[in-house]
Amino acid sequence: MSPEMIDLLWTIIGDSPFNRSIEDGLARAVSMKALALFSLLFGIGLAMQFDRIAPERRIPLLLRRLLVLLAIGILHLTLLWNGDILTEYALAGLLVLPFLFAPSWLVIASSLTLLGLYFTSWLIPVLPLLSSSWMMQHVVDANRIYANGNFSQILVFRLSEISAIAPLHLWIFPRTLGLFLAGIVIWRSGLLRDMPHHRVMLLLTALAALAVTIDAGASLATVSLALAYGALILSAASTIWGARLLGWAAPVGRMAFTNYLMQSVIFGVVFYGYGLGLFGRLSVSLALGIGVVVYVLQVIASWCWLRLFQFGPIEWLWRSLMYNKLQPMRLRPHS
Structure with a gap:
């Protein structure tokens, strides 16, 4: 044939x-729900480590941890896959780091503000995608080069794609920051330290999130469904x-x-x-x-x-x- x-x-x-x-x-x-759920988990992880590290070592250790993640993310983005999420998470973590010292009310307010910015899609008009004709030609080129090119040809093409992919990361960056901060709030609440006693609340949270998802737009549904998944898993694991x-x-x-x-x-x-x-x-x-x-x-x-x-x-x-x-x-x- x-x-x-x-x-x-x-x-x-x-x-x-x-x-x-x-x-x-x-x-x-x-689609996108795992990224939203992982953003929550990343924020929880930052807060957990902050609490468990001696106060005088918190900043240097967490800063080094995020910088190492950034370096690995950049290597992954350039050499393997430009859909990398590690680079974005490292940068978001560096911005969120000062909030680990902030009072909970400020963390909550900042999280809600950032998620609100994401839900309103305010960045899309500011950072529009490239023209549809360019995108169609790019898909043709991608199918040809990725399927038939050698490593060096694919590397060059992958690097050329970064500028086209960047707006997508910037669109969801407020969501990433907001969910990181929400993860900090979840850890501080003590919910994860005594899950069996909060099983009913976890189930109610999952049901409420599922109810919101039914009539939600794509942006809100991504976060609400991820929250529902997380609450259901935690409830079952308890x-x-x-x-x-x-x-x-x-x-x-x-x-x-x-x-x-x-x-x-x-x-x-x-x-x-x-x-x-x-x-x-x-x-x-x-x-x-x-x-x-x-x-x-x-x-x-x-x-x-x-x-x-x-x-x-x-x-x-x-x-x-x-x-x-x-x-x-x-x-x-x-x-």
């Missing part, structure tokens, strides 16, 4: 009602049966940084020209299937790795650079 016929078949398969329904379901229930049911995800979560970067490596091999070259050639169902398989393999690999080591390799590197000292890697015998 000619390459043109193969491309036509991929187009027909990808545009089937089955694939359209999957794409619609992912857009409504998944029970014995829920903790057992969700326990399989603990190892992959403990190695989230490593697994995030490994997905970029794996999918680079799957989609780019220096690998299988499947960029732009898979239906959404096949792409989803590959994603599920990779995730399952990462769950297994994470479980095996943490049977021997305390941290994932990237987590260990991050922690060692943060403390400016090599951290113990292997599990102690009694562990």
Whole structure:
């Protein structure tokens, strides 16, 4: 079969009602929700570390932690995938750092203000996307270069895309900052330190967030649905049966940084020209299937790795650079 016929078949398969329904379901229930939920978790993590680090060491350690994250993010953005979120999170973390010293009322007010700016989409007219004709030509170029180019050709094209992608990051930057601050508030509330006693409140929060999502616009629905997911998971995890049911995800979560970067490596091999070259050639169902398989393999690999080591390799590197000292890697015998 000619390459043109193969491309036509991929187009027909990808545009089937089955694939359209999957794409619609992912857009409504998944797309961007994980990023919003992870923003909350990142803010919670910052607040947790702030409380656990000795006061005189807080600023240098957290500052170094965020600068190391920024460096890794820039490398990831340029060498592997320009959809990187680490760079944005590092920059947002640096801006949020002073709020860890602020009173809760100021953190809450700032969070609500930033989320309000995001919900009103005030940055879109200020930072419009490039013209539709440019975008259409760019999609054609991306399908050609990513699917057929070698590493250096893809690198040059990836770098050229950054200016087009930058407005998208700037649009959601107020949301990222607002959710970081909301995470700080959640940690300070004590909710996560005694979840069994707050199970009813967590369920009510999830129900309220789901109710808001039903009639919400895309911007609000992204945040409300992410909040609903988080509250439901926490509520389930606060029970014995829920903790057992969700326990399989603990190892992959403990190695989230490593697994995030490994997905970029794996999918680079799957989609780019220096690998299988499947960029732009898979239906959404096949792409989803590959994603599920990779995730399952990462769950297994994470479980095996943490049977021997305390941290994932990237987590260990991050922690060692943060403390400016090599951290113990292997599990102690009694562990």
